[in-house]
Amino acid sequence: MSEKITRFFxxxxxxVISGAAIGILxxxxxxxxxxxxxxxxxxxxxxxxxxxxxxxxxxxxxYIRPEIIGFxxxxxxxxxxxxxxxxxxxSAPLVRFMLGVFAMIGALTFLGCPWRxxxxxxxxxxxxxxxxxxxxxxxxxxxxxxxxxxxxxxSYKTYSSAGWVxxxxxxxxxxxxxxxxxxxxxxxxxxxxxxxxxxxxxxxxSLIVGLIxxxxxxxxxxxxxxxxxxxxxxxxxxxxxxxxxxVVAAFISNMLLGQxxxxxxxxxxxxxxxxxxxxxxxxxxxAFALAGGCPGRQLFLxxxxxxxxxxxxxxxxxxxxxxxxxxxxxxxDAMVQGVLNVGGISVYGMIAVLLGITVCLxxxxxxxxxx
Amino acid sequence: xxKIDARGLSCPRPVIITNKAIQEGEFPVEILVDTVTSRENVxxxxxxxxxxxxxxxxxxxxxxxxxx
Numbered sequence: 001m002s003e004k005i006t007r008f009f010x011x012x013x014x015x016v017i018s019g020a021a022i023g024i025l026x027x028x029x030x031x032x033x034x035x036x037x038x039x040x041x042x043x044x045x046x047x048x049x050x051x052x053x054x055x056x057x058x059x060x061x062x063y064i065r066p067e068i069i070g071f072x073x074x075x076x077x078x079x080x081x082x083x084x085x086x087x088x089x090x091s092a093p094l095v096r097f098m099l100g101v102f103a104m105i106g107a108l109t110f111l112g113c114p115w116r117x118x119x120x121x122x123x124x125x126x127x128x129x130x131x132x133x134x135x136x137x138x139x140x141x142x143x144x145x146x147x148x149x150x151x152x153x154x155s156y157k158t159y160s161s162a163g164w165v166x167x168x169x170x171x172x173x174x175x176x177x178x179x180x181x182x183x184x185x186x187x188x189x190x191x192x193x194x195x196x197x198x199x200x201x202x203x204x205x206s207l208i209v210g211l212i213x214x215x216x217x218x219x220x221x222x223x224x225x226x227x228x229x230x231x232x233x234x235x236x237x238x239x240x241x242x243x244x245x246x247v248v249a250a251f252i253s254n255m256l257l258g259q260x261x262x263x264x265x266x267x268x269x270x271x272x273x274x275x276x277x278x279x280x281x282x283x284x285x286x287a288f289a290l291a292g293g294c295p296g297r298q299l300f301l302x303x304x305x306x307x308x309x310x311x312x313x314x315x316x317x318x319x320x321x322x323x324x325x326x327x328x329x330x331x332x333d334a335m336v337q338g339v340l341n342v343g344g345i346s347v348y349g350m351i352a353v354l355l356g357i358t359v360c361l362x363x364x365x366x367x368x369x370x371x
Numbered sequence: 372x373x374k375i376d377a378r379g380l381s382c383p384r385p386v387i388i389t390n391k392a393i394q395e396g397e398f399p400v401e402i403l404v405d406t407v408t409s410r411e412n413v414x415x416x417x418x419x420x421x422x423x424x425x426x427x428x429x430x431x432x433x434x435x436x437x438x439x
Contacts, residue, residue, distance in 0.1 A: 146384070151381075151384050155379045157405075226382075233387070
């Protein structure tokens, strides 16, 4: 029976149905309180968590997002049920951490990870197209490295307790969310009272949706980066069919909910600076390709005991802190006294993106083995 | 028989090295993997290539045998 279910989720229909379900759930979260076109955004939500913990002090993006907790724990539950929970640890932790940092810097340049790029597109934000082109460019570079022997080495089985670090850390975050302790006056845990960080569905709703998505994604290996990588690398449309189902279902659901507005400028929590939307996503696509999974996939892997993925996730959270503390993150479009003020990034952000691409290229060129 | 040890390698690397072995045309090919993800990815690639695949479970590992 278990094997039958496993084969179903591994099938084309399995990933299409799961992708569609995730798309619908994401748009419902927007209806139920999450920020516009941000039903689920792994980068944004990890950034909010970084803010809640005080790793950055941008007051409008601080909240412990239960969706992230649900992603990890849903995956843990699925992995335990299907006996796939394997504590494993491997190789090049510092490189993985750094890739996580730069993946986040790239994502926050655009203001969204690949998941949000798709959801923005499904909400009519055409900057999602620029983002997907950038993402494809980054992943294409990553694929060239993969073809020429790039890899970060093997992982090995380790103590079961090591695999529990991330799931237990998520339970810790959940407790911080529920009890909202304040450790010093004026200090963390921070919760936004305005801005995107203040917009959220009720905790149980977010958590349950997160758990469902975590479960489905663990079973199907849903991965936004992998979908493009597999097409470029070997013309395999399996993962892509899930991602297409995700975006189509989200679009239809958005139409029904009246959440679609087409255009480039003044989209919610977004900017229309095309060059940096493109380059930001090029960086993030390359970093994800080198690390072996999109930010969602890294959470699901962390949930099933993969400590390498856990290190990458921590890199992303710290990267969010760096991004906001050093003024690297994108600034949204705004209308100031009737004049359109196109957002974008600071010169520091531009340097960080170019530095990130350079670092990723060095990683790709120097970490190859002959086979 | 060509043998490949893909244990501990994260995808898509098991698929890439399996594909390379198939291209070399020496059958059967035997691949050792240690995750269900790798097993399913290799299986899908091999079936798409029109080859036969049989899988044996050995503890927490899988032995995938590819024949023409």
